[in-house]
Amino acid sequence: MTDPSNTTAPAKNIRVRFAPSPTGVLHIGGIRTALYNYLLAKQQGGTFILRIEDTDQGRYVPGAEAYIAEALQWCGMIPDEGPGFGGEYGPYRQSERKDIYRRYALEMIEKGVAYYAFDTPEALDAQRQADPNFKYGAAVRMSLSNGLTLSKAAVDEKIAAGEPWVIRLKVEENETIHIQDLIRGEVNFQTSELDDKVLLKSDGMPTYHLANIVDDHLMKITHVIRGEEWLPSTAHHVLLYRALNWEATMPQFAHLPLIMKPVGSGKLSKRDGAKLGIPVFPLSWKSDRPEDTVVGFREYGFLPDAVVNFLALLGWSPGTEQEIFSMAELSSAFSIEKISKSGARFDFDKAKWFNQQYIMATSDETLATMVRPIVEAHGHHPETAFLEAFCGLMKERVTVLPEFWENGYYFFEEVRNHDLSGIAKKWKKEQRPVFDQLLKVFSEIPTFDAENLKAATDEFMAQNELKPGDVLPALRIALAGTMKGPAVFDMMALLGKTAAVARLQHAFDHFDQAI
RNA sequence: GGCCCGUUCGUCUAGGGGUUAGGACGCAGGAUUUUCAUUCCUGUAACACGGGUUCGAUUCCCGUACGGGCUACCA
Known part of the structure; x- marks a missing residue:
């Protein structure tokens, strides 16, 4: 089960990362991505790293990072390295690594594989307006304002003058990039289709593309397991590894299928939970804006192991018929090859079934x-x-x-209302003395447990020529108010003699009135 | 639109050139239970379509359709 050749890179120490962006709450798809990373790490005796990708200062949400850490811990996935979790490869927050990215971006300029660009976002937007297929690439870059069209002196001058600039990757034409994806096999891209991605933004922060490559390399990441939405940009990432001369130690890629909306089409999104009244987040999150306030699986009443079990099987299958897995069982059975390729629809009924199984087993x-x-x-x-x-x-x-x-409140307080529909036909005034006699029998039982209660009632019914159906439903409604619930004698035993007898008596009075 | 990925019961999936296409959730029925639930049994229902390759294709290949993702100085 733990054959390393199973999941490649046998001899190496596996190092994987979960790298969310703290832009708000992390939905269940992110948790599943974290889980698959975690399972691989634990199975191989590797390292599970949490890295915070906070390079977009505009979208930063205070508290989101704490939310992520708490969600991982609730699910039982404690990072081996990460902000607040220690580790030798920090800092693990990208905003604290700005200088590192800048250094490599500059290095790429030196090598001629990247260049300064001065086009403003507004100018580029205008280009896109004019031509929806506009792409900042080989075909047009020689007609734009950048280090390829300007002299070195002109570039230096603009920078010295404080003009905003970015650094872009120079993508060569007519090359084919081959990617060996662990889940999808070979995937190819033509570089002619690729644009010259921004690497370093005008605010000095790196884009995801740069930061992700630099960090994965520096943190010695061996496997990149992430959502399928990253597949199209993987070609750029390969180009970046090449540009930095890191291709020999490039991690292996595995692009996960997406989790789809419970109803309708498209990938699961933040709004789907509120729309259907179901949780799609691990934990609740309160926001000033009501539309950003969400309910979590935890607060909805799920056990973390059930959520993990449910998520693990949403897109992965062990190939056996086992359904219930502990985290330890998951990590020993897990393999990347058995992850499915197509998106999986979020099925809340299945999630509830898992939770019920876990509650019963607790x-x-x-x-x-x-x-x-x-x-x-x-x-x-x-x-x-x-x-x-x-x-x-x-x-x-x-x-x-x-x-x-909700289903058992009546063990703690009085019955709120009695569902008389179940006994309306059976309850007759002239029977009341019989029930009073039964009450007397109950109150004389020395050891008020279910067994004695049942024996006494059976005997009483036999003596009075009554059938269970004549007696039990009335007792049940009297005790619980509803036809649903545990065995009548179990309820009475738990309530105790005093409470049970008093409650029966009051209810019988009420029946006489109401029926 | 362009690029990329995908397609087995309603849903999650197993399987794989020759199978009665298996399991789970859900749904329906039944047994057990004084009720509900649990448990057990039974039923329901699937290989998107069209071409190849082959003695044989759901399985391999190619198209088509459909679904999904990406196409930002967001991740």
């Missing part, structure tokens, strides 16, 4: 610690033993954590 003790905050939020402070027993009775009947309360 011990009552653990469940109690997770359910306690929910119950306390409603003003109740049950004893641990009670809460654990409650979780035991309810865990096969919930799919997300808040349902423990």
Whole structure:
């Protein structure tokens, strides 16, 4: 299972990175990308690195980086290196590495594989307006304002005068770039189709393309596992490795299929969660702007292991029929080759099924610690033993954590309203004395547990020629208000003699009135 | 528009030149259960289309269609 030849680069120490941009909340697709990186690293005894790609100061969102770190930790993916996680290859925030990128950009100018360009964004926009197919490349660069058309002296003069400039990659014509993608096989691009990408922006920050290549090289990244949206720019990245003479140690690429919207077409986006009332983010995020406020899987009541399990199988399959995997099992079964090529639609029903499976498999003790905050939020402070027993009775009947309360609140407070439809036909005034007798039987039971309760009730029913259907539904509605729920005698035992008998009595009075 | 990627049940997927095309979710029915849920059983439903290659193609190749991504001084 852990055969390294499985996933290439056998002898090397695997180093992978998850490199999100702190522009806001990170949705579940990002978490899956992180997961696949993490699984490969753990399987191979490698290193999982978190790198923050904050080179766009305009889109920086305070708190986003903390969100990312918290989300990874919640999912059980602790970076081995990263901002706040230590490591020998820092800093791990690109905004703190500006000088490094500038150095390499300048080096490329020296080598003649990159050049200064002075065209303003406005001028370029105008070009695109005029020609939607405009591309800053070999065909037009000799007619624009840049280091290729200006003399060295003119370039120096403009720079000295404080005129804004960028550095662009000089893409040669008529070459074919071959990429060996671990998931897709060989993918080819013609350089004639490629534009002269900006490497260093006029604000001194690198673009993604430059920063990503420089950092991956310096951080000794062996595998780049990222979303398919990066596939088209990979040709530029290969060119950059070449331009810097790093091609020999270039990482291997694996471009992941995208996660698609639950309904409609296109890739999953931020807005899809709010639109359908389902979480598509790991954690909740509060923003001043309501449209940026989102609910997370955690707050919706999912267990992290269930989310991880669900995500792992959304685009990857072990090739066996196993569905439930712990993180350790995932990392031993994982292989890049088994990642599928096509996009996977986000299926919330499946996510809920996984969560239900995980809740049922979790011990009552653990469940109690997770359910306690929910119950306390409603003003109740049950004893641990009670809460654990409650979780035991309810865990096969919930799919997300808040349902423990929603479906079982009546264990903590009085029934809010009784669903009389189930017993309306059965409840007859003349039967009331019979139920009062049963109540008396209950209150005389020495050990008020489910077993004794059942035995006593069976005996009572036999003596009075009653069938379970004559008695149990009324008890159930009286105790819980609903026909749904745990076994009647389990409910009574958990409630305890005093509470159970009192509740039955009051409910019977209510039945007499209401029916 | 151009470039790139993809296409097996409604969804997630296994498989792979000769299979009754397997599993899971969902849905439907049944068994168990005083109820609900769980559990178990059964059913439902798929190889996008057209050409090749081949004795044989869902599987390989080429087209077409459809879907997706990219096409910024965003990542």
